[in-house]
Amino acid sequence: MFVCVLRIDGSPLDERDLLDLRQRMSRAGGHITVSVNRGPFGALAASRVGCAGTSPSASQAIVHGGAIGVGDVRLTNRAALQLQLLSSAPVRSDLELASRWLIGHGSVRDLVGDYAFVLWSESTGVLTASRDAFGVRALFYAASARSIVIASHLSLVADERAIDESYVADFLAGGDISSDRTIWANACTVPGGHTLTVRGRVLSVREFWSAAEFEPSTEPARRSHVEEFGAALSEAVRVHIDDARPTWAEMSGGLDSSSIVTLAHSLAARGEAPRALDGTITLFDELGTGDERRYSDLLATHLALRNEIIANAWAWQDDGEEPPCTDEPRLHYPFFARMRRVMRVLRDAGCEVLLSGLGAEFYLLAKRGYLSDWLADGRYRAVLADLAHWAVASRRSVWRTCVDELLLPRVPRPLRPHLCDPAQRTPAWIDRKFARRMEFAARFPVARQAAVPRGRAFVETTAADVRVFGGWLMRDFHDAGIDLRYPFLHRPLAGLGLRLPLSARSRPGATKWVLREALGGILPEEIRTRQGKGGIDSRIAWSLGRERRRLEDILRDPVLGRIGAVDPPALRAAVGAAARGSSTALVPLMCALALETWFYVRSGRWTVPEHPDRGVPAGISGTPGDTRR
Numbered sequence: 001m002f003v004c005v006l007r008i009d010g011s012p013l014d015e016r017d018l019l020d021l022r023q024r025m026s027r028a029g030g031h032i033t034v035s036v037n038r039g040p041f042g043a044l045a046a047s048r049v050g051c052a053g054t055s056p057s058a059s060q061a062i063v064h065g066g067a068i069g070v071g072d073v074r075l076t077n078r079a080a081l082q083l084q085l086l087s088s089a090p091v092r093s094d095l096e097l098a099s100r101w102l103i104g105h106g107s108v109r110d111l112v113g114d115y116a117f118v119l120w121s122e123s124t125g126v127l128t129a130s131r132d133a134f135g136v137r138a139l140f141y142a143a144s145a146r147s148i149v150i151a152s153h154l155s156l157v158a159d160e161r162a163i164d165e166s167y168v169a170d171f172l173a174g175g176d177i178s179s180d181r182t183i184w185a186n187a188c189t190v191p192g193g194h195t196l197t198v199r200g201r202v203l204s205v206r207e208f209w210s211a212a213e214f215e216p217s218t219e220p221a222r223r224s225h226v227e228e229f230g231a232a233l234s235e236a237v238r239v240h241i242d243d244a245r246p247t248w249a250e251m252s253g254g255l256d257s258s259s260i261v262t263l264a265h266s267l268a269a270r271g272e273a274p275r276a277l278d279g280t281i282t283l284f285d286e287l288g289t290g291d292e293r294r295y296s297d298l299l300a301t302h303l304a305l306r307n308e309i310i311a312n313a314w315a316w317q318d319d320g321e322e323p324p325c326t327d328e329p330r331l332h333y334p335f336f337a338r339m340r341r342v343m344r345v346l347r348d349a350g351c352e353v354l355l356s357g358l359g360a361e362f363y364l365l366a367k368r369g370y371l372s373d374w375l376a377d378g379r380y381r382a383v384l385a386d387l388a389h390w391a392v393a394s395r396r397s398v399w400r401t402c403v404d405e406l407l408l409p410r411v412p413r414p415l416r417p418h419l420c421d422p423a424q425r426t427p428a429w430i431d432r433k434f435a436r437r438m439e440f441a442a443r444f445p446v447a448r449q450a451a452v453p454r455g456r457a458f459v460e461t462t463a464a465d466v467r468v469f470g471g472w473l474m475r476d477f478h479d480a481g482i483d484l485r486y487p488f489l490h491r492p493l494a495g496l497g498l499r500l501p502l503s504a505r506s507r508p509g510a511t512k513w514v515l516r517e518a519l520g521g522i523l524p525e526e527i528r529t530r531q532g533k534g535g536i537d538s539r540i541a542w543s544l545g546r547e548r549r550r551l552e553d554i555l556r557d558p559v560l561g562r563i564g565a566v567d568p569p570a571l572r573a574a575v576g577a578a579a580r581g582s583s584t585a586l587v588p589l590m591c592a593l594a595l596e597t598w599f600y601v602r603s604g605r606w607t608v609p610e611h612p613d614r615g616v617p618a619g620i621s622g623t624p625g626d627t628r629r
Helices: 015-027 078-085 094-103 165-172 223-239 255-269 293-303 333-348 370-376 380-394 398-410 413-419 432-437 445-450 457-467 491-499 513-518 537-546 548-554 568-579 586-602
Strands: 002-007 030-038 041-048 060-064 067-075 113-121 127-131 140-143 147-151 194-199 202-207 247-250 279-284 307-311 353-355 483-485
Touching: 002 015, 002 067, 002 113, 015 030, 015 041, 030 060, 030 067, 041 060, 041 067, 060 094, 067 094, 078 094, 094 113, 127 147, 165 432, 165 586, 223 255, 223 491, 223 513, 247 255, 255 293, 255 353, 255 513, 279 293, 279 333, 293 307, 307 333, 333 586, 370 380, 370 398, 370 457, 380 398, 537 548, 537 568, 537 586, 548 568, 548 586, 568 586
Parallel strands: 247 279, 247 353, 279 307, 353 483
Antiparallel strands: 002 041, 002 147, 030 041, 060 067, 067 113, 113 127, 127 194, 140 147, 194 202
């Protein structure tokens, strides 16, 4: 946790300028470890009260070469940078290494890893703040006529009196937030892959890395692509395992997380990883298609790994404690009891690093915007052939596939709601005036694809998805002292994935083809060849009925109704319909309920029953692969 402030007129700070920031940091649970007050610039760095362990990426502050740096930095290419610096001086942290590199006129683009930091030069008065390419680490700022405040947490910079309506509209349309907005009107976030620079009174934000830079190869997929991708993925897993800190991994039973777990185990067995995994954790649900135990148990047994299980948790579940007052709203917020249980299990087991399987969907998933690109290039036969193949693989008609992939992005906006999937239509519970004022229909993915230049749909929509990814990431783990890492977001691996031929990424009936081929002979075939993945729609509908009284309280006087974003009676009716299993747009509805729950908790209205009825318990046990048994 860190925060810094700069007087843009160059006048010196006094202690009163830092007093409010000290108080905010204290309220956010930070124990201040470093305080710097140097002319017009001041900074505070803190550890989180109650966090287990000390992370190399924990907030730090350094003074070097007439510059002051503060931030969270974990570099995966530290050895290469140290070699190029040609300096014998010891480097005590990755923050210091990044600062030395930039002071020596290196580029922030050369830094590979997860980071959010601020560097201020005492001699030039220039402030630079950078955030890693995928926005894994958070970085917020708020500017006034007198100063700019930059911090790792939104609560350290925001004036929480005015809500940003554009952010609310993005959230309600499915959660893909504009990359520079926050829930509060006066505060912004530095987008992933961007650098904020302050020179006097001039503030600028510039992009240093974008997925739009990478064009897919036009050559056919070859075995060499599989070998290159497999080697890059192994390296990504290796550099995300910490040699000195207990490392666990998520294991859902899906292809992505299973790949990370299997490669980590394989690397350790060959002596190529800093350490073996200390355990894995699986979340599953017995309702509907949510039970993935068949696959997670298979892998845990196959690798003889300890696996902790969190079962049958539900949204708005009372666990005897108030929900956490998090820094930002998230779609998963109503599952606070589950997340709290996960973090408690991991902390009790000694976990300090957790590997996640998220990230591969950005460059390996079946995003078929390329069909409209081919159509624009006149490749009609290829378009027709792939349309037929995708229709068979998705078990939909060729006409429906043609509408979704080719027609929708190009038809006039008034006609689009009649053709698109119900999940991409403006819900009836959105206030009509709000929908018109905020151009709500333009915020859905199909509308964003329509706005890109012809022939660039695949590249630009992929880049747009990457830009909003940071808004989906969980900060809870990092704040609890667990370093959540994403090997699939290792920038060299992602760059390679973005350059692969389309046929190597995903094919009809064989999504993530290159990943499946790279794991041949390593990952159990039942997992490697499986198609699709379980979901929790059934549990969500069950939760809406199970927690009916709680939701009635939350929606009695909703904040979203007060600001004119939703029609409260219509929203309550939609919740009732979804609880009965008749909703056609569950994601936007859950977005509205997640955001309203977040407001409800922050207002102090949540009450914990004296004897909470927990109903079906969120169970925990070891699988057959648990080595403790």
